[in-house]
Amino acid sequence: MSKTSVGAIGEFTDVNVLIKAAETIRDAGYRRWDVLTPYPVHGLDSAMGIKRSIVSYIAFAGMLGGLTTALGLQWWTGAWDYKLNIGGKGFFNWQFSMPIDFELSVLGTAIFTTLGLFALCRLPTWYHRFQDDESFKKSTDDTFVITIDANDDRYSQDTAQDLLRRVGATNVHIVQPTIE
Amino acid sequence: MTVDHEQQTRTNGHAYEEPVRETLVMGHPTLRDVTSRIASIVESKLSMKYLLTLSVTLSMLGLGVVALGYTILTGIGVWGLNNPVGWGWDITNFVFWIGIGHAGTLISAILYLFRQRWRTAINRSAEAMTLFAVACAMSMVLGHTGRQWLFYWLLPFPNQMQMWVNFRSPLMWDVFAVNTYGTVSLLFWFVGLVPDLATLRNYVRNNVARKIYSFFSLGWTGSHRHWHHYEIAYMILAGISTPLVLSVHSVVSMDFTVGILPGWHTTIFPPYFVAGAIFSGFAMVMTLLIIAREVLDLKQFITLKHLDNMNRIMLATGMMVGYAYAMEFFIAWYSANPWEMWIFQNRAFGDYAWAYWTMISCNVIAPQIFWFRKFRRNIPLMFVISIFINIGMWFERFTIIATSLHHDFLPSSWGYYTPTWVEVSIFIGTFGLFLSAFLLFAKFVPVIAIAEVKAILPGSQPKHKHEHGHAHAEVTGH
Numbered sequence: 001m002s003k004t005s006v007g008a009i010g011e012f013t014d015v016n017v018l019i020k021a022a023e024t025i026r027d028a029g030y031r032r033w034d035v036l037t038p039y040p041v042h043g044l045d046s047a048m049g050i051k052r053s054i055v056s057y058i059a060f061a062g063m064l065g066g067l068t069t070a071l072g073l074q075w076w077t078g079a080w081d082y083k084l085n086i087g088g089k090g091f092f093n094w095q096f097s098m099p100i101d102f103e104l105s106v107l108g109t110a111i112f113t114t115l116g117l118f119a120l121c122r123l124p125t126w127y128h129r130f131q132d133d134e135s136f137k138k139s140t141d142d143t144f145v146i147t148i149d150a151n152d153d154r155y156s157q158d159t160a161q162d163l164l165r166r167v168g169a170t171n172v173h174i175v176q177p178t179i180e
Numbered sequence: 181m182t183v184d185h186e187q188q189t190r191t192n193g194h195a196y197e198e199p200v201r202e203t204l205v206m207g208h209p210t211l212r213d214v215t216s217r218i219a220s221i222v223e224s225k226l227s228m229k230y231l232l233t234l235s236v237t238l239s240m241l242g243l244g245v246v247a248l249g250y251t252i253l254t255g256i257g258v259w260g261l262n263n264p265v266g267w268g269w270d271i272t273n274f275v276f277w278i279g280i281g282h283a284g285t286l287i288s289a290i291l292y293l294f295r296q297r298w299r300t301a302i303n304r305s306a307e308a309m310t311l312f313a314v315a316c317a318m319s320m321v322l323g324h325t326g327r328q329w330l331f332y333w334l335l336p337f338p339n340q341m342q343m344w345v346n347f348r349s350p351l352m353w354d355v356f357a358v359n360t361y362g363t364v365s366l367l368f369w370f371v372g373l374v375p376d377l378a379t380l381r382n383y384v385r386n387n388v389a390r391k392i393y394s395f396f397s398l399g400w401t402g403s404h405r406h407w408h409h410y411e412i413a414y415m416i417l418a419g420i421s422t423p424l425v426l427s428v429h430s431v432v433s434m435d436f437t438v439g440i441l442p443g444w445h446t447t448i449f450p451p452y453f454v455a456g457a458i459f460s461g462f463a464m465v466m467t468l469l470i471i472a473r474e475v476l477d478l479k480q481f482i483t484l485k486h487l488d489n490m491n492r493i494m495l496a497t498g499m500m501v502g503y504a505y506a507m508e509f510f511i512a513w514y515s516a517n518p519w520e521m522w523i524f525q526n527r528a529f530g531d532y533a534w535a536y537w538t539m540i541s542c543n544v545i546a547p548q549i550f551w552f553r554k555f556r557r558n559i560p561l562m563f564v565i566s567i568f569i570n571i572g573m574w575f576e577r578f579t580i581i582a583t584s585l586h587h588d589f590l591p592s593s594w595g596y597y598t599p600t601w602v603e604v605s606i607f608i609g610t611f612g613l614f615l616s617a618f619l620l621f622a623k624f625v626p627v628i629a630i631a632e633v634k635a636i637l638p639g640s641q642p643k644h645k646h647e648h649g650h651a652h653a654e655v656t657g658h
Binding site for chain 1: 410
């Protein structure tokens with residue numbers, strides 16, 4: 001672990017080169033590295049060796065939570081806590097509960113999906129160790145950026161920079177910490 | 181967004197350009213061009229024209245606030261409602277505004293699932309319109325409750341009377357449907373916005389602006405480890421919004437259908453309302469986008485192709501609505517129910533015939549012009565037609581509400597409804613709210629989904645799939 005730098009960074013403009021580069025870095029065994037892109041690039045998942053996202057399971061849990069809340073709320077308030085005869089209709093029937101079952105299932109799914117997404121991405125995090133680097137900032141504009149963190153086991157300033165240059169990165173450099 | 185099979189097969193082939201398809205973004209911009217074209221809108225100085233327009237819309241909003249305040253302080257007796265007409269402009273406007281929102285969700289969710297790439301240029305602004313329209317609808321529906329300060333009685337909460345809300349009532353379903361719709365639309369919109377706000381954070385030079393965009397972009401970096409979750413999440417949100425948008429207006433229509441009034445008690449209402457909602461929503465999106473693409477100079481992104489496609493959808497949904505109008509009459513005749521038959525005769529030839537025929541001319545006749553490509557691409561014409569449709573769809577709701585109510589079962593309880601200045605002012609106020617919010621949105625938020633447009637530019641996605649397949653085959657020895 002190097003305390004003198006934050007990591008190495010390199011820029012790409014060709015998306016095909018980027019994919020190849022990601023595959024090479026993945027195969028070189030790095031773990032703490034990242035690809036930053038202005039838009040989602042198709043096929044980077046496998047090139048980086050990322051497993052399938054679990055956000056869909058979180059969404060499913062939200063759906064179940066919403067549905068349970070809806071059924072429980074309608075049954076408990078209508079058929080258990082305070083029975084109110086309105087036009088001789090049943091105190092609880094699944095038929096009339098459908099609209100609210102549906103709405104709360106959707107609501108639960110949406111809230112869990114969004115919060116799950118933010119939790120998995122550790123958002124909000126208003127700080128990134130690379131944040132003041134000019135190359136890093138370009139990644140929301142028109143440049144693909146690969147960063148290799150200094151706290152990766154395989155990291156050394158020279159090997160990381162060499163690797164980035166070899167896979168076709170331009171403007172390869174070491175990012176220095178701005179504070180302390 | 182981006183997982184785009186169509187494009188993949190195309191990039192795998194020999195040439196990207198197909199002669200049949202028009203390009204969705206004009207002038208072959210680079211990624212940089214897209215960023216600066218859209219992001220520069222927030223950096224440009226506020227023009228006098230903009231401020232003047234904003235002051236007009238804010239004055240409209242102010243008028244609405246005054247009228248609503250007067251209503252709350254005095255009671256809804258200041259409206260033109262009477263016996264037997266207990267619903268008037270309030271519910272007409274509520275249904276009108278909720279309907280406007282539906283185009284936004286249709287564009288952002290349904291067209292996304294159908295891989296309609298042309299949606300990327302218009303989804304952001306259409307979703308924003310959804311949010312503002314829902315806000316307008318809510319102000320109408322809360323305003324009509326009578327004792328507006330007790331609005332929380334609509335929610336199931338433990339109270340000193342130990343009573344609960346009535347879940348057997350469609351009015352209750354409506355509370356849940358509209359609130360869910362508002363919340364889900366907001367989440368969907370915000371999730372879509374985060375990467376673009378990050379782009380703005382890194383683009384703007386003004387310090388205060390950068391801090392604000394930093395805050396709302398939550399520290400998004402564009403890391404693929406994030407995009408990877410993001411795409412699935414976005415897909416799920418689109419997936420659940422699709423049935424949601426169909427459910428919301430269906431539930432709104434049940435407010436009517438569960439009542440036993442002739443003219444309301446019909447099974448065609450849910451699909452009829454949904455088609456009408458999409459129809460009116462597209463008309464509103466069209467009206468505002470035609471203005472926005474001129475004023476903000478977005479012709480490069482919102483092309484004639486986009487407008488053409490939207491006109492086709494308006495033609496299709498307009499025909500569905502026309503079919504529903506006809507079918508209502510057929511069923512009324514087929515039912516052999518004299519009250520049902522009479523109410524429809526009365527709708528077309530009675531006291532409110534003027535409203536009915538306004539609706540028919542605007543909604544059924546006017547859009548027929550879009551059968552011709554030449555007219556689908558004529559901007560002044562489509563602007564006029566979109567306004568016709570907005571008017572027509574408002575009259576549709578008014579016709580449904582007023583005609584069924586104004587003649588009760590007994591001739592002694594027949595009446596006629598005309599709004600007072602208070603209701604008219606509140607309606608103007610909702611337009612003020614809608615337009616002011618849209619103006620602020622258009623100035624301070626990226627009006628076009630930057631990341632999504634970048635992802636559909638030619639050559640923005642890798643050609644690797646094919647090669648990858650080969651490499652894989654070699655490794656496994658096949």
